[in-house]
Amino acid sequence: MVEKALFQFCGNTRKYIGQAVFINCIRLLANILFSFMFASVLSYFILNKYIFDLKLSFGLILLSLIVRQVCIRLASQKNSLVIHEVKHNLRKAIYEKVLSMGTLYQEKLTTQEIVHLGVEGVEQLENYFGAYLTQFYYSFISTFILFLVIAPINIWVAVVLLVLAPMIPLFLLLILKIVKGVQKKYWSKYADVGNLFLDSLQGLTTLKVFKADGYRAKELDEMAEGFRKETMKVLSMQLNSIMIIDWIAYGGAAAGVIVALNQFVTGNISDYQLIAIFLLIADFFVPMRTLTALFHIAMTGVTASEKMLEFLNESEDVEYGEEVYEKNSDIVIRDMDYFYQDGTHALKNLNMKFLSGEMTALVGPSGCGKSTLASVIASEYRQPKNSIYYGSKEVFSLAKGEISKNIIRITHDGHIFQGTVRSNLILGNDKATEKEMIEVLEKVSLWEVFSKLDGLDTEVLSQGKNLSGGQAQRLSLARALLHDAQVYIFDEATSNIDVESEEVIIKIIEEISKKKTVIYISHRLQSVVNADNIYVLKKGEIVESGKHDELMKLKGHYESLFSRQEELESYRKRGGLDE
Numbered sequence: 001m002v003e004k005a006l007f008q009f010c011g012n013t014r015k016y017i018g019q020a021v022f023i024n025c026i027r028l029l030a031n032i033l034f035s036f037m038f039a040s041v042l043s044y045f046i047l048n049k050y051i052f053d054l055k056l057s058f059g060l061i062l063l064s065l066i067v068r069q070v071c072i073r074l075a076s077q078k079n080s081l082v083i084h085e086v087k088h089n090l091r092k093a094i095y096e097k098v099l100s101m102g103t104l105y106q107e108k109l110t111t112q113e114i115v116h117l118g119v120e121g122v123e124q125l126e127n128y129f130g131a132y133l134t135q136f137y138y139s140f141i142s143t144f145i146l147f148l149v150i151a152p153i154n155i156w157v158a159v160v161l162l163v164l165a166p167m168i169p170l171f172l173l174l175i176l177k178i179v180k181g182v183q184k185k186y187w188s189k190y191a192d193v194g195n196l197f198l199d200s201l202q203g204l205t206t207l208k209v210f211k212a213d214g215y216r217a218k219e220l221d222e223m224a225e226g227f228r229k230e231t232m233k234v235l236s237m238q239l240n241s242i243m244i245i246d247w248i249a250y251g252g253a254a255a256g257v258i259v260a261l262n263q264f265v266t267g268n269i270s271d272y273q274l275i276a277i278f279l280l281i282a283d284f285f286v287p288m289r290t291l292t293a294l295f296h297i298a299m300t301g302v303t304a305s306e307k308m309l310e311f312l313n314e315s316e317d318v319e320y321g322e323e324v325y326e327k328n329s330d331i332v333i334r335d336m337d338y339f340y341q342d343g344t345h346a347l348k349n350l351n352m353k354f355l356s357g358e359m360t361a362l363v364g365p366s367g368c369g370k371s372t373l374a375s376v377i378a379s380e381y382r383q384p385k386n387s388i389y390y391g392s393k394e395v396f397s398l399a400k401g402e403i404s405k406n407i408i409r410i411t412h413d414g415h416i417f418q419g420t421v422r423s424n425l426i427l428g429n430d431k432a433t434e435k436e437m438i439e440v441l442e443k444v445s446l447w448e449v450f451s452k453l454d455g456l457d458t459e460v461l462s463q464g465k466n467l468s469g470g471q472a473q474r475l476s477l478a479r480a481l482l483h484d485a486q487v488y489i490f491d492e493a494t495s496n497i498d499v500e501s502e503e504v505i506i507k508i509i510e511e512i513s514k515k516k517t518v519i520y521i522s523h524r525l526q527s528v529v530n531a532d533n534i535y536v537l538k539k540g541e542i543v544e545s546g547k548h549d550e551l552m553k554l555k556g557h558y559e560s561l562f563s564r565q566e567e568l569e570s571y572r573k574r575g576g577l578d579e
């Protein structure tokens with residue numbers, strides 16, 4: 001009923017919950033004082049018995065009411081602190097975990113799932129920490145305090161109440177397993193609907209183009225209906241258990257009243273004590289009943305947190321060394337295999353060399369493993385041990401962050417962030433001067449565009465939506481150039497762009513390859529003819545390697561791919577594909 005594992009990510013939560021419980025106990029003491037004083041006043045007016053001084057009784061009643069109000073306020077302040085602490089620390093923990101895992105987090109969860117956990121998941125824990133936990137501890141302590149108060153008056157009443165009140169949490173414990181099972185299904189349906197909705201929203205234009213929006217809407221409808229049914233199951237389970245708890249609570253209170261009456265009849269307690277016990281009985285069961293109401297809401301959060309904990313506790317099982325990346329060093333791959341999480345054997349027994357100051361090309365049919373290899377080299381995927389060497393250093397002997405600092409993979413859809421040209425460039429190198437930024441923009445032939453607008457302060461929209469595809473790609477390249485990495489991997493970086501941009505980018509790639517290690521991936525073989533070395537991949541294996549002329553002479557896989565593309569190209573030039 002208490003998920004201790006969550007505490008480690010929640011900062012000072014424990015302290016604030018302790019304080020809230022303490023404040024609630026003071027409120028309970030005020031309630032007890034109120035009950036005795038009120039009983040004393042009633043005794044005076046109904047039975048004409050004088051227990052405590054009337055003025056003192058009224059004074060203490062007033063004092064207890066004031067203390068009660070103050071305590072309620074203070075406890076709610078503490079609960080707000082708990083909520084703040086939990087939300088802040090959990091979101092920070094998730095964020096830091098994502099950062100520390102780098103792109104590896106994608107192996108565990110999709111970006112949508114991470115967003116869902118960080119927003120909805122954390123939100124759901126608000127009730128668990130902010131209300132349920134305080135109530136949980138308070139319920140038990142209050143039962144004990146009330147027992148200590150009633151026991152000196154009459155031990156039988158106290159014992160009966162002490163035995164019956166914990167029946168409520170015991171019952172909750174009994175149904176915890178069922179509750180968790182139902183909540184788990186509910187939460188997973190909730191996440192599924194959310195993910196599908198987000199995915200549909202992002203791909204709405206595509207859905208409209210293919211007129212598939214109706215079909216997707218039907219799919220969403222079905223999923224939402226499934227979610228509704230799960231919600232109903234959760235609600236009916238909650239109502240049923242609350243009903244049972246009510247029976248226990250009211251039954252327990254009734255049992256307490258009966259025993260107290262019996263003790264009164266046999267003369268073991270006075271009429272004043274009987275009234276006081278009647279008033280106190282409510283306090284025995286109210287906290288437990290509140291606990292039940294909170295229990296169900298809180299368990300939704302706990303179920304949500306299971307995935308979160310799994311992710312936060314995910315061991316990165318990567319031990320980094322201390323070494324720094326050697327400048328101008330070659331990359332050597334020895335007997336490397338790579339498997340995706342689902343078991344796909346994407347790369348098989350690779351032995352390769354990527355020399356510094358040269359351009360090495362990777363070619364092969366779609367799906368042969370080019371991007372996978374590029375991502376493994378750039379450490380975006382979990383790297384196999386003792387297979388990849390940067391200079392003389394095995395990958396795991398390098399210090400954390402060395403690879404991402406020195407190797408850049410540029411894809412055809414490098415993300416452009418909402419902001420300005422400057423804010424995007426600064427991501428590449430936060431120490432870059434204005435002069436350097438302008439120089440690099442000139443290099444990628446973008447300065448003539450931006451200088452006519454607001455220069456470096458020209459606004460750009462997320463994903464470069466107010467730029468052409470080629471301009472966005474050139475801006476992404478400019479940012480990469482500013483980073484001044486050791487290795488540049490161009491992964492289909494010239495796909496889907498205009499000829500003018502393609503020419504600019506290819507010229508820059510050739511220039512960089514004279515000084516740095518360049519790995520060039522392109523499905524257009526015409527653009528790799530000048531590469532210093534070409535690896536031909538097929539189904540994750542290297543089938544050929546060498547320079548363009550050597551590979552052509554082999555009349556093997558490369559030659560056949562190249563000739564087919566040539567044919568297609570000349571067919572297109574003759575206008576065949578334009579028709």
Ligand code: ADP
Nearest residue numbers: 340342344346365366367368369370371372373
């Ligand atoms: P290429 O870049 O040569 O077109 P990829 O490297 O993208 O090929 O893919 C290589 C193989 O790995 C393909 O069979 C593809 O289906 C598979 N693959 C790619 N990404 C994943 C993934 N995240 N999980 C499982 N298999 C994948």
